[in-house]
Amino acid sequence: MPVKLLMGNEAIGLGAIHAGVNFVSGYPGTPSTEVLETIAKNNDGSIHVEWSTNEKAALEAAAGAAYAGARALVTMKQVGLNVASDPLMTLSYIGVEGGLVIVVADDPGPISSQTEQDTRNFAQFAKVPILDPASPGEAYGMVQDAFELSEKHQTPVIVRPTTRVSHACGTIKTRGGFADCGADFKNAELDDDDASWPKHVPSGFVKDTQRWVVFPRTSFLNHGKVERRAADIAAEYSHGYRPNRIEISGLNHREGMQAFTEHAQDRFPLGIACGGVSYHYVMEALDILGLHVPVLKIGMTYPFPAQLADTFLDAVDTALCVEELDPCIERELILRCGTRATHRFIRGKLDGTFAFAGEQSVEAICAALSELAEGAIDVAGAEANGKRSSASVSHPAPELPPRPPVLCAGCPHRASFYAVKRAVGKQRAVFCGDIGCYTLGNAAPLDMVDTCLCMGADITVAQGIKAVEPDTLAFSFIGDSTFFASGITGVINAVYNKHDIIVCILDNSTTAMTGHQPHPGTGHTMMGIDGAAMSIPRILDAIGVDYVTVNPLDLHAAQTAVREAIAKTGVRAIIFKSPCIYVEPPKHLPANFDIDSCIDCRACIKQIGCPALIVEDKHVAVDASLCYGCELCCQICPTDALTRGGAR
Amino acid sequence: MSKSLNCIICGVGGQGNVLASRLIAQVLLSRNEHVKTAETIGMAQRGGSVASHVRGGRPQSPLVPKGHADTLIAFEPGEAVRCIDYLAPGGTIIVNTQASQPPTAALHDIEYDGSEALNYLRKLPDANVIEVDGSRICEEAGSAKALNIVLLAAAVKNEALGISREELEEAIRERVKPAYHEMNLRAVELVFSEDV
Numbered sequence: 001m002p003v004k005l006l007m008g009n010e011a012i013g014l015g016a017i018h019a020g021v022n023f024v025s026g027y028p029g030t031p032s033t034e035v036l037e038t039i040a041k042n043n044d045g046s047i048h049v050e051w052s053t054n055e056k057a058a059l060e061a062a063a064g065a066a067y068a069g070a071r072a073l074v075t076m077k078q079v080g081l082n083v084a085s086d087p088l089m090t091l092s093y094i095g096v097e098g099g100l101v102i103v104v105a106d107d108p109g110p111i112s113s114q115t116e117q118d119t120r121n122f123a124q125f126a127k128v129p130i131l132d133p134a135s136p137g138e139a140y141g142m143v144q145d146a147f148e149l150s151e152k153h154q155t156p157v158i159v160r161p162t163t164r165v166s167h168a169c170g171t172i173k174t175r176g177g178f179a180d181c182g183a184d185f186k187n188a189e190l191d192d193d194d195a196s197w198p199k200h201v202p203s204g205f206v207k208d209t210q211r212w213v214v215f216p217r218t219s220f221l222n223h224g225k226v227e228r229r230a231a232d233i234a235a236e237y238s239h240g241y242r243p244n245r246i247e248i249s250g251l252n253h254r255e256g257m258q259a260f261t262e263h264a265q266d267r268f269p270l271g272i273a274c275g276g277v278s279y280h281y282v283m284e285a286l287d288i289l290g291l292h293v294p295v296l297k298i299g300m301t302y303p304f305p306a307q308l309a310d311t312f313l314d315a316v317d318t319a320l321c322v323e324e325l326d327p328c329i330e331r332e333l334i335l336r337c338g339t340r341a342t343h344r345f346i347r348g349k350l351d352g353t354f355a356f357a358g359e360q361s362v363e364a365i366c367a368a369l370s371e372l373a374e375g376a377i378d379v380a381g382a383e384a385n386g387k388r389s390s391a392s393v394s395h396p397a398p399e400l401p402p403r404p405p406v407l408c409a410g411c412p413h414r415a416s417f418y419a420v421k422r423a424v425g426k427q428r429a430v431f432c433g434d435i436g437c438y439t440l441g442n443a444a445p446l447d448m449v450d451t452c453l454c455m456g457a458d459i460t461v462a463q464g465i466k467a468v469e470p471d472t473l474a475f476s477f478i479g480d481s482t483f484f485a486s487g488i489t490g491v492i493n494a495v496y497n498k499h500d501i502i503v504c505i506l507d508n509s510t511t512a513m514t515g516h517q518p519h520p521g522t523g524h525t526m527m528g529i530d531g532a533a534m535s536i537p538r539i540l541d542a543i544g545v546d547y548v549t550v551n552p553l554d555l556h557a558a559q560t561a562v563r564e565a566i567a568k569t570g571v572r573a574i575i576f577k578s579p580c581i582y583v584e585p586p587k588h589l590p591a592n593f594d595i596d597s598c599i600d601c602r603a604c605i606k607q608i609g610c611p612a613l614i615v616e617d618k619h620v621a622v623d624a625s626l627c628y629g630c631e632l633c634c635q636i637c638p639t640d641a642l643t644r645g646g647a648r
Numbered sequence: 649m650s651k652s653l654n655c656i657i658c659g660v661g662g663q664g665n666v667l668a669s670r671l672i673a674q675v676l677l678s679r680n681e682h683v684k685t686a687e688t689i690g691m692a693q694r695g696g697s698v699a700s701h702v703r704g705g706r707p708q709s710p711l712v713p714k715g716h717a718d719t720l721i722a723f724e725p726g727e728a729v730r731c732i733d734y735l736a737p738g739g740t741i742i743v744n745t746q747a748s749q750p751p752t753a754a755l756h757d758i759e760y761d762g763s764e765a766l767n768y769l770r771k772l773p774d775a776n777v778i779e780v781d782g783s784r785i786c787e788e789a790g791s792a793k794a795l796n797i798v799l800l801a802a803a804v805k806n807e808a809l810g811i812s813r814e815e816l817e818e819a820i821r822e823r824v825k826p827a828y829h830e831m832n833l834r835a836v837e838l839v840f841s842e843d844v
Contacts, residue, residue, distance in 0.1 A: 005670075363714050403696050444755065
């Protein structure tokens with residue numbers, strides 16, 4: 001089939017395969033996760049694919065593979081790059097032999113992240129080239145371009161999709177060029193369905209201490225090299241690299257170039273500079289408004305294609321910069337104006353035309369253009385088309401019910417939080433949470449997450465709070481995948497420095513939040529070769545932590561375990577072990593409800609907030625389509641109106 | 649050049665609206681036409697709001713701009729209202745009349761039956777509102793999971809998507825697991841044989 005509907009992350013994964021990638025590592029994180037999963041799914045066995053314990057491990061392993069001449073790909077979300085920043089900063093100086101491409105997915109909004117950090121800044125900080133795809137189709141080509149760039153200039157290269165690229169789907173031709181973006185496609189003879197693709201053969205690791213061993217003296221020399229490398233790449237990619245280009249909206253490439261050249265002398269009143277998915281928002285807004293405007297599309301933000309930008313700036317009076325997250329392109333244009341003493345107006349986020357936070361949109365661009373248009377550009381015929389919203393109806397919309405994310409019916413985390421809450425009672429306590437489904441434990445009625453900072457910080461933040469407030473019981477909550485990713489060092493710190501905390505490990509045997517990836521505690525690997533599951537108890541034993549393992553769905557046992565832990569001091573742990581409801585099929589039938597025994601105290605609803613407990617005809621009821629049969633509510637009901645459904 | 653299509657399918661997580669968007673995309677793909685899709689999903693587990701955008705023709709953005717959706721397929725009345733700003737003047741709304749309770753309804757004593765939302769939709773001056781008793785048709789088809797197909801079929805029947813019944817059925821055979829073909833095709837048949 002010539003055309004496929006691919007999600008951006010699938011396109012990136014297939015692009016890497018078609019580039020002959022040999023080694024793939026990463027750590028799950030929305031919106032990046034499907035890249036590595038796509039490669040694992042399409043692996044013919046010749047590619048090493050792994051979920052590493054965290055992003056730092058992933059990047060370092062991939063660096064090793066690239067030292068040995070392999071083509072290596074690393075995947076993570078934007079905050080994952082913070083974890084991998086230590087190897088990245090130095091790897092930029094050291095360089096690579098085989099191509100090393102780091103896919104870092106940014107999350108404007110943010111939709112499912114802690115920050116709206118912009119990886120384009122990180123690339124500039126680390127002096128590593130970054131490609132910024134505008135669509136799934138362009139991402140497919142860019143990941144292949146990135147390998148070539150990486151090998152040619154012996155540098156790691158970042159490819160930075162955003163949520164609307166990673167998780168959007170588009171029709172993509174993977175044979176004979178692109179359907180939707182027109183970037184050059186290197187392996188034009190290939191089809192996705194074709195199981196064979198040109199394999200890259202690693203050259204092997206060649207010992208060279210001058211090259212591979214970092215020392216202050218070599219770093220001084222490398223710093224100069226890295227800056228020259230950036231200048232070379234900027235010049236090389238300013239012209240002839242299609243993702244970096246000038247076009248005119250509404251005109252095809254040739255017409256656009258002709259019109260641009262003809263009018264450049266007189267200058268256009270307005271031009272737009274943009275990158276990433278904002279490029280498509282811009283083109284749609286200009287289409288809606290019927291405007292023909294020069295558009296500078298930036299596909300590589302670092303090193304910045306300055307010569308191309310200069311050509312654009314020379315031809316416009318005002319440049320409106322449209323991008324998400326930080327005003328990276330905007331700052332570069334301002335820099336060009338200063339460097340060349342060019343008198344131009346640069347509009348965007350810095351002057352308040354666009355908001356700093358949140359996603360960019362066609363609507364916001366239309367609004368900005370309409371405002372700028374007063375005098376500057378002609379918006380004849382634009383008005384009707386630009387404001388088609390039928391929201392301006394005469395009657396107000398009714399209030400809608402909020403639909404907040406909640407822990408699933410039957411989620412063992414609910415039971416773990418509830419057991420701790422009951423056992424603590426009125427004692428003074430702080431509950432330090434972490435990243436994962438269990439962050440949702442903060443919602444009513446559990447209200448069991450007081451802090452959440454970053455991966456692994458539950459354990460360490462608890463230590464600091466307890467040291468300052470000795471009369472507070474300090475609990476930390478961490479999932480099994482997060483424990484392996486970055487929890488263990490925190491536990492070692494606690495034991496070494498004699499802190500006094502209770503570590504609650506919520507072991508649901510998977511990485512649930514990102515879609516159930518395996519981790520060291522499961523023993524499953526992405527190569528299909530399973531080994532022994534790594535034991536959290538044995539790790540705690542080795543560190544010297546006093547621990548107990550309990551099934552959180554046995555409320556009495558779980559509460560007893562917490563009470564016993566409270567009675568002790570030092571670093572002690574409770575492993576709440578019960579699988580995620582998506583990992584194991586339900587063992588029990590839905591809970592039974594007997595209306596005659598119910599005294600309508602609503603303790604079940606008010607205390608655990610399970611979505612399967614509903615109110616029907618003004619009394620409690622069990623939604624059997626949602627109930628997993630965890631039987632937590634049956635252990636709370638004071639009159640046995642809720643009883644166990646029994647084995648399936 | 650292929651005709652443009654701008655459709656939003658909205659509902660709550662777990663109702664199968666992403667599959668519905670994939671089926672429309674599959675039809676366009678079979679015709680060798682361009683299509684872009686995207687979902688707006690929060691940090692949602694089951695029960696959160698989900699809106700799928702499907703665009704045909706030569707779309708730029710993967711998301712339909714506000715005021716540009718020709719068709720809004722809503723799996724429940726409140727979610728139709730939540731997405732109403734996307735509807736173009738004269739656009740069509742296919743709405744399932746049964747409300748979905750928010751997961752926190754019992755906890756926060758939220759009384760919601762969707763009737764206010766339906767009344768609001770009915771009074772929209774510039775929209776073609778088609779109400780579908782999805783639960784009843786699903787019951788006849790033999791599974792609550794057929795809701796996405798029931799609503800898609802209703803949209804097809806009312807010529808809101810520019811695709812034919814045969815194309816929808818073909819897409820079901822192409823994209824849905826074989827074990828569910830019969831039930832889903834029965835749902836299509838029920839929609840077409842009834843006064844929907």
